[in-house]
Amino acid sequence: MNTPARTFGPAAREAIESRFARNIAARLSERAENVAPEISERLRFAREKALEIGRLARAGAEVQSAGGGAAVLGFSRSPWWQRIASILPVAALIGGLVLIEDWTTRSQISVAAEVDAALLGDDLPINAYRDPGFVEYLKTPPGE
Amino acid sequence: MATDKELSDFLKSVEKRAWKRAVYAVRDEDAALDIVQDAMIRLSEKYIDRPASELPLLFQRIVSNATMDWFRRQKVRNAVVRNFSDFEGAAGGDGDFDILETLESLGSSLEHESAADSVSRAQILQLVEAEVALLPARQREAFLLRYWEELDVAETAASMGCSEGSVKTHCSRAVHALAKALRAKGIGT
Numbered sequence: 001m002n003t004p005a006r007t008f009g010p011a012a013r014e015a016i017e018s019r020f021a022r023n024i025a026a027r028l029s030e031r032a033e034n035v036a037p038e039i040s041e042r043l044r045f046a047r048e049k050a051l052e053i054g055r056l057a058r059a060g061a062e063v064q065s066a067g068g069g070a071a072v073l074g075f076s077r078s079p080w081w082q083r084i085a086s087i088l089p090v091a092a093l094i095g096g097l098v099l100i101e102d103w104t105t106r107s108q109i110s111v112a113a114e115v116d117a118a119l120l121g122d123d124l125p126i127n128a129y130r131d132p133g134f135v136e137y138l139k140t141p142p143g144e
Numbered sequence: 145m146a147t148d149k150e151l152s153d154f155l156k157s158v159e160k161r162a163w164k165r166a167v168y169a170v171r172d173e174d175a176a177l178d179i180v181q182d183a184m185i186r187l188s189e190k191y192i193d194r195p196a197s198e199l200p201l202l203f204q205r206i207v208s209n210a211t212m213d214w215f216r217r218q219k220v221r222n223a224v225v226r227n228f229s230d231f232e233g234a235a236g237g238d239g240d241f242d243i244l245e246t247l248e249s250l251g252s253s254l255e256h257e258s259a260a261d262s263v264s265r266a267q268i269l270q271l272v273e274a275e276v277a278l279l280p281a282r283q284r285e286a287f288l289l290r291y292w293e294e295l296d297v298a299e300t301a302a303s304m305g306c307s308e309g310s311v312k313t314h315c316s317r318a319v320h321a322l323a324k325a326l327r328a329k330g331i332g333t
Contacts, residue, residue, distance in 0.1 A: 010206075017316055017319045017320075018291075018317070020319055020322075020323060021287065021290070021291040021315065021318075022291055022320050023292040024272055024276070024291070024319075024322060025288075025292040027269050027273075027276075028161075028164065028272065028273060028276060028288075028292055029292070030269060031164070031242070031268075031269045031272075031273050032160045032161050032163075032164045032306055033160065035164075035328060037162055039160075039163065039173065039177070040160070042177055043159045043160065043177070043180065044161060046159070046180060046181035046184055047152070047155045047156060047159055047179065047184055049181065049184075049185070050155065050181065050184030050185040050187070051148065051151060051152055051155070051188055051190045051191075053185050053189050054148075054151060054185075054188025054189055055148060057188070057189045057191045058148075061192065061193070077164045082231075103283055125217070131295070
């Protein structure tokens with residue numbers, strides 16, 4: 001005997017589909033929980049391997065974020081005296097360079113002064129008067 | 145940021161379902177294990193800064209991508225695309241009142257296990273799983289994400305890279321196809 005087909009509204013249809021689907025999903029979960037021991041073991045191994053790789057990545061990221069660019073200069077999370085100690089060689093190097101520059105400049109000035117003094121204090125060579133440029137220089141009034 | 149324990153607990157809770165999902169897709173247990181391991185590594189390596197609440201959606205997306213990568217490597221992408229676009233011809237539309245009644249009776253019989261009269265429980269589970277595996281790829285993916293992984297429609301759509309309307313269509317067609325197939329096997333009638 002045929003029974004008349006019932007009509008379902010969209011909400012009822014969706015509810016029926018959802019209920020059926022969740023029943024199927026529950027059966028799938030039941031099957032999934034009963035996988036072979038070998039598969040479970042391989043999944044466990046895969047999970048532990050993934051977690052280990054994740055731990056290494058996390059440790060690397062933490063070192064990078066904590067140290068940052070300052071780590072290149074030796075500023076990690078170290079005590080203040082270590083930071084000062086790490087600055088000292090750089091400061092000493094800069095101070096040394098400044099001193100060397102100053103000493104070199106003074107030496108050059110001293111040498112130039114000695115040469116000038118020697119030239120001015122020496123007798124004028126006779127050949128100098130044969131140089132037109134020198135003669136012209138002598139004719140030029142001072143201050144021009 | 146998820147802690148080690150949160151990540152470990154999460155992976156432990158989803159690994160078997162993820163493996164099954166991959167088996168349905170690639171029909172190869174070893175390949176499915178590789179896919180799940182690859183997905184686990186990608187999650188724990190690349191998304192370590194994400195909060196624990198984001199892990200389920202991220203992981204499902206990674207498993208989907210890893211499965212697609214597997215297909216690409218196997219050079220059967222064309223076959224997959226063909227399956228993915230094979231949406232026509234499934235059950236649906238206005239003339240589905242009979243199938244809805246079947247769904248209703250199947251739903252309650254599955255709940256109360258009256259189908260065990262003729263087929264053992266293990267066999268029913270096996271049949272259900274086999275029918276799920278036979279669904280077109282997109283329908284199966286939508287069905288599993290929506291009802292097995294319990295993502296909502298928006299999350300399923302985001303994970304599959306399609307619209308929410310498509311998710312609803314895939315799910316509905318999957319449900320009707322499963323109901324029809326199970327009824328044909330004598331389950332729930």
